Amino acid sequence: MEILGVPTALLGSQLLVGLINGSFYAILSLGLAIIFGLLNIINFAHGAQYMMGAFIAWLALTRFEINYWVALIAAPLLVGLFGVILERTMLRKLYKLDHLYGLLLTFGLALIIEGIFRDQFGISGESYEVPEALSGGIHLGFMFLPIYRAWVVVAALTVCFGTWFMIEKTKLGAYLRAGTENPQIVQALGINVPLLITFTYGYGVALAAFAGVLAAPVFQVNPLMGSNLIIVVFAVVVIGGMGSILGSIVTGIGLGLVEGLTKVFYPEASAVVVFVIMVIVLLVRPAGLFGKA
Amino acid sequence: MTIKKAVSIACTAALATLSAGAHAQISGGVVKIGVLTDLSGTYSDLAGSGAVLATKMAIDDFIAKEKPDFKIEMVSADHQNKADIASNKAREWFEREGVDTATELVTTSVALAVMKIAKEKDRIALMSGPASTPITNEQCNDVTVHYTYDTYALANGTAKAVTKQGGKNWFFLTADYAFGQALEKDASAVVTANGGKVLGSVRHPFPGSDFSSFLLKAQASGAQVIGLANAGADTTNAIKQAAEFGITPTQALAGLLMFITDIHSLGLKTTQGMYLTEGFYWDLNEETRAWSKRFFGVQKKMPTMVQAGQYSSVYHYLKAVKAAGSDDTKKVMTQMKKMPINDFFAKNGQIREDGRMVHDMYLMQVKKPAESKYPWDYYNVRQVIPAAEAFQPLSQSRCPLVKK
Numbered sequence: 001m002e003i004l005g006v007p008t009a010l011l012g013s014q015l016l017v018g019l020i021n022g023s024f025y026a027i028l029s030l031g032l033a034i035i036f037g038l039l040n041i042i043n044f045a046h047g048a049q050y051m052m053g054a055f056i057a058w059l060a061l062t063r064f065e066i067n068y069w070v071a072l073i074a075a076p077l078l079v080g081l082f083g084v085i086l087e088r089t090m091l092r093k094l095y096k097l098d099h100l101y102g103l104l105l106t107f108g109l110a111l112i113i114e115g116i117f118r119d120q121f122g123i124s125g126e127s128y129e130v131p132e133a134l135s136g137g138i139h140l141g142f143m144f145l146p147i148y149r150a151w152v153v154v155a156a157l158t159v160c161f162g163t164w165f166m167i168e169k170t171k172l173g174a175y176l177r178a179g180t181e182n183p184q185i186v187q188a189l190g191i192n193v194p195l196l197i198t199f200t201y202g203y204g205v206a207l208a209a210f211a212g213v214l215a216a217p218v219f220q221v222n223p224l225m226g227s228n229l230i231i232v233v234f235a236v237v238v239i240g241g242m243g244s245i246l247g248s249i250v251t252g253i254g255l256g257l258v259e260g261l262t263k264v265f266y267p268e269a270s271a272v273v274v275f276v277i278m279v280i281v282l283l284v285r286p287a288g289l290f291g292k293a
Numbered sequence: 294m295t296i297k298k299a300v301s302i303a304c305t306a307a308l309a310t311l312s313a314g315a316h317a318q319i320s321g322g323v324v325k326i327g328v329l330t331d332l333s334g335t336y337s338d339l340a341g342s343g344a345v346l347a348t349k350m351a352i353d354d355f356i357a358k359e360k361p362d363f364k365i366e367m368v369s370a371d372h373q374n375k376a377d378i379a380s381n382k383a384r385e386w387f388e389r390e391g392v393d394t395a396t397e398l399v400t401t402s403v404a405l406a407v408m409k410i411a412k413e414k415d416r417i418a419l420m421s422g423p424a425s426t427p428i429t430n431e432q433c434n435d436v437t438v439h440y441t442y443d444t445y446a447l448a449n450g451t452a453k454a455v456t457k458q459g460g461k462n463w464f465f466l467t468a469d470y471a472f473g474q475a476l477e478k479d480a481s482a483v484v485t486a487n488g489g490k491v492l493g494s495v496r497h498p499f500p501g502s503d504f505s506s507f508l509l510k511a512q513a514s515g516a517q518v519i520g521l522a523n524a525g526a527d528t529t530n531a532i533k534q535a536a537e538f539g540i541t542p543t544q545a546l547a548g549l550l551m552f553i554t555d556i557h558s559l560g561l562k563t564t565q566g567m568y569l570t571e572g573f574y575w576d577l578n579e580e581t582r583a584w585s586k587r588f589f590g591v592q593k594k595m596p597t598m599v600q601a602g603q604y605s606s607v608y609h610y611l612k613a614v615k616a617a618g619s620d621d622t623k624k625v626m627t628q629m630k631k632m633p634i635n636d637f638f639a640k641n642g643q644i645r646e647d648g649r650m651v652h653d654m655y656l657m658q659v660k661k662p663a664e665s666k667y668p669w670d671y672y673n674v675r676q677v678i679p680a681a682e683a684f685q686p687l688s689q690s691r692c693p694l695v696k697k
Contacts, residue, residue, distance in 0.1 A: 010513050017505045115333075122594075124338045124558035125526060127533065137539055143509065144539040218537070219502055220529045220558065228502050263506035268469055270506075271498030 006264055013143035014260045020149045022256020023156035024211055028229065029236040029248040030160055031207035034167070037243030038180045038200045041091055042099055044107040046233070047226025048114055049205045052079050053212025054221045055117060058128050068131035068217075075213045076206035083205030087198050110227070117223035125222030152214050159210060160249045163203075167245055176200060235278045241291020251289060318619040320391060323364040326352070326607060327392040329379055329407065330422065331399050332371035335500070335525040339552045340399040340422045343592050343600040345369045348396065350587065351607040361615050368392065374399075376406040383407045387414040393620050394419055394610060397603055401425040401472050408437045415622045419610060421602040424524075424550060425475050426685065429649040433692035436622055437648045438629065441602030442572040444472075445685040447549055448479035450570030450656050450678055455518055455547050456489040463547075464516035465494035466507055466531060468523035473499065476549050477522040484520075492516045499523070504531040505538060512540050524550045529559050536563050552597045556671050561662040571655050573598035573638055574672055580637040595669045605638035606650075641680070647692040654683040 028050060035043045056075040060066035066074070086109065094101045129135075130148045137146040167173035179186045179193045187193045212226075219225055236255055240247030255274050262270040269276075281289060328348050330340045345367075352365050368390065372379035379398070386392035387410065395411060398404045399422025408428065411418040418437045420428065424447070428439045456463075463484050467473040473496070481491045492514050495507045508531065511519045519535070521528050528548055535541045548555070551569045575585035575595045584604070588596045613628035614620050634642030639652035657672040665671065687695055 007513070010509065013509050014506050017503075017509065020505075021503055118333065118337075122338045122554075123333075123335060123341075123526075124554045125529060126558060127560045127563065129562075130537070137537075146537045146539070148537070149505075218534070220526060220533060222526055224526075225502065228500060260506060264510075267495050267497060267507065267510075271501070 009142035011261075011264060014264045015257060016143065016145065016260075017149075018257040018260020018263075019253065020153055020256070021259060022253035023153045024215065024229070024252075025233055025236050025256050026160050026249045026252030027156045027207060027211045027214075028233045029240065029252045030163060030245065031204040031211075032233060032237045033240065033243055033245055033248035034163070034207070035201060035204040036237070037245065038176055039091070039102075039197055040095065040099065041102040041106065041201070043201075043204065044103055044230070045086075045110040045113065046106075046205075046208050047228075047230030048110040049079055049083065049208040049226070050212040050215070050229070051117065051221075051223060051226035052082070052113065053209025054128070054216040054219075054225065055121070055212075055223075056209070057213045057216045058126050058221045061128065062126075068213075072210070072213050076209040079209035079212075080202040080206030084198055084202040086205075087201040091201065092194075114223050114227060121223060123223065125220035125225070128216040128221050130217040148217055152218070155214060156211070159207070163207070164245050164249060232274050235274045239274075239278050239281045239288055241288025244288065244290040244292075247288060247290025318621065319363045319614075320393070320620055323366050323391070324611065324614055324620050325366045325368065325386075325390065325392045326610075327383075327386045327390075327395045328367065328369040328397050328603075329372050329382055329386075329395050329403070330369065330397040331374050332369075334374045336374065336399045336422065338554045338558075338594075339525075339597045340397055340599045340603075343588070343594065343596060344397045344399075344421065344603045346588065346592055347596065347600045347604040348607050351604045351611070355608055355611045359612065359615060361611070363614070363620075365611065372398075372400070372403050374403065376400075376402040379403040380406045380410055383410045384414075387411070387416050393417065393614075393622075396420075396607060396610075397422050397599075399423055399599065401428075404428055405432055408432065408434060411436045417610070417622055417625060419606045421606055422599045425472055426479070427475075429645075429647040429685075430691040433647050433694055435648070435694060436626060438606065438644055438650055439648050440606040440650045441598050442570075442654065443649070443684070444476045444479050444550070446572075446654050446678075446683050447570045448476065448483050449683065450654055450676075451547050451549055451568050452480040452483040452520065453487055454656050454676065455545070455568055456484050456487040460518035460545055460547070461489045462516045463489060463491045463518045463520050464511045464514040465491065465520045465522050466504065466511055467494050467496050468499040468501075468527055469496040470499050472524070473522045477520070480520055480522060480549055494522075497523070497527070499527065500525075501527055502530055504534050507531075508535050508538055508540055512538070512544065516544065518545050518547050520547045520549055522549050525555075529555050532559055532567075533563055542566070552599070553595060553669070553671060554597055556659055557594070557669065561660060561665055561671065564659045565661045567659045568675070569657050569659070570678075571598050571657050571672070572652070573601040574655060574657065574674070575601075576670065576672070577655075577674070584637045601638050605634065605636050605642075608636065609634050643680070645687060647687065647690050647695050649684055651680040651684045653680050654678040 053075045057071035060071045134148045137144050179196050183193045240251035262273045330344045331337050370382045383395050394417040396419040398420045401423050404423035408418045412434045420439045421441045424444050426445050465477045467477045613625045617624040617628040630644045642652035644650045656676040658675050
């Protein structure tokens with residue numbers, strides 16, 4: 001059977017691949033959305049932090065023989081801690097200034113971090129093997145699905161919805177949301193708002209590192225792996241609505257699927273399609289699909 | 294200052310210049326070599342700081358061995374793979390800093406831009422890094438030497454070998470820009486000429502990171518061979534993901550432009566059995582090993598063909614300057630074309646009238662992990678492709694300098 005000249009089997013497999021890429025977009029844009037929503041900082045270092053996650057996993061395995069599962073927890077913690085230090089020593093001073101200052105600072109940091117990694121490890125990148133338990137694949141009839149890719153989807157979605165639940169449905173999340181709406185009053189109620197904000201930035205950064213560890217066995221671990229991805233992820237956040245948690249998750253997955261379909265019907269446009277959608281969304285709904293105008 | 298005094302200073306200066314030029318007619322008394330390369334981007338591992346090191350080694354070795362009566366200096370700059378940055382730098386070097394030759398020049402767009410400026414300013418462009426054939430065809434000029442390899446030689450080596458060994462049906466995964474398309478075109482021609490068939494191709498945006506969609510298309514085509522007409526991170530990611538999706542080893546991959554640094558970064562487990570064409574391999578013989586180990590001592594990586602070619606081209610240039618007794622572009626170019634190249638990199642290498650340096654190329658097959666006995670032991674040499682067959686014959690040349 002064929003749809004528009006494309007066999008359905010091929011279409012099915014492309015949609016599945018789109019879903020996998022969408023999971024990466026979702027988890028990265030979620031981190032950005034949280035940081036922007038609660039701190040008003042446009043975190044341009046997100047791609048570099050994603051790359052750090054992947055590199056820490058690779059270093060842990062090759063230098064210290066620390067396996068994938070430990071790295072999946074440890075790398076986000078380490079990079080999150082790095083985020084906390086950044087927030088305490090630098091970002092904190094910029095909250096009262098225009099968005100642009102935060103953007104410039106994080107952009108500069110990203111360049112410095114990538115430069116250091118490039119100097120240390122070169123540009124060709126390093127290979128990270130798929131962990132033993134997740135290697136191999138399943139024949140689905142219409143395609144061969146690598147088990148690791150299926151795991152990426154499951155892990156990413158679990159973390160995304162866990163995060164959404166924490167922010168929207170728990171008391172801690174309520175403090176966070178209230179703290180951004182009106183920090184003075186929340187502070188007056190005896191809640192340590194600066195600590196909450198530090199925690200939030202650390203968490204957003206840890207999400208990027210988590211995505212980095214997930215990506216390590218799929219892509220070459222390379223100092224520029226984040227900067228190639230980050231622009232698309234920013235577009236995802238803009239389409240979803242800056243700062244909208246659920247918006248970033250749904251849009252991330254949706255755009256992964258759209259991109260997958262573009263690769264079937266007109267592959268040359270697959271790098272552009274996300275930005276075309278961004279332009280249309282900005283014209284029709286400037287606050288984004290899920291944003292509040 | 295009195296007129297008399299000014300005249301005497303001018304005379305002294307003129308005398309000083311004359312005496313400096315008594316041995317050889319070297320402008321400014323110094324031969325200045327500019328290394329214009331990618332020091333920070335995609336190609337910085339295969340060229341980059343390794344190319345700068347190779348140039349330094351060539352200059353040091355030349356001074357020690359040939360004891361020239363002129364001074365040699367080197368400058369280097371990062372062109373960031375951007376033609377406009379490269380053009381500005383080259384202009385500055387030629388006009389204000391007295392640079393005699395711009396070398397390395399990886400990335401086709403950079404190479405094409407700089408060779409035009411070299412022609413305009415009457416200086417020499419020595420190209421070790423770039424790959425595209427237009428450099429010695431449509432765009433050729435008489436101040437350019439294309440030294441190490443080109444897309445014709447790569448396609449001719451790899452595509453021919455794979456097709457002849459039974460890989461008749463091909464599908465191309467092509468980077469969607471001039472270089473990728475040129476490589477696909479050259480390789481397709483070789484495949485058809487050797488009795489193979491091209492079933493289709495898919496153009497992916499450059500640079501890409503996820504190739505699974507494109508690979509699934511290639512898989513669905515049922516082709517025996519998937520030709521990778523891309524380079525750098527695009528190639529390594531595609532190879533890695535092909536293994537992940539179970540495409541290899543059912544279908545074979547042919548990397549049309551790969552360097553030893555790519556194999557090193559991917560590891561033998563993923564790349565074993567692949568064919569590729571190289572202009573140089575560190576472990577060919579005593580001579581290549583000796584040089585490469587010196588290189589490794591500083592760089593901590595074995596040299597790529599671009600870096601080895603860079604050494605050889607700079608050394609050959611300096612020899613030509615010495616033999617010509619001048620750094621005048623025309624004289625040096627004539628001398629370079631006259632002298633054969635015999636060093637660890639090339640045996641009986643010859644620079645043709647179109648600027649193409651022809652030398653033996655090597656068809657390599659990547660070793661299995663068990664076959665690799667020591668670090669960087671990556672290739673089995675499957676075939677030495679003689680210089681006469683490796684490169685585009687002059688009879689097919691589209692370069693106006695070639696008299697037919």
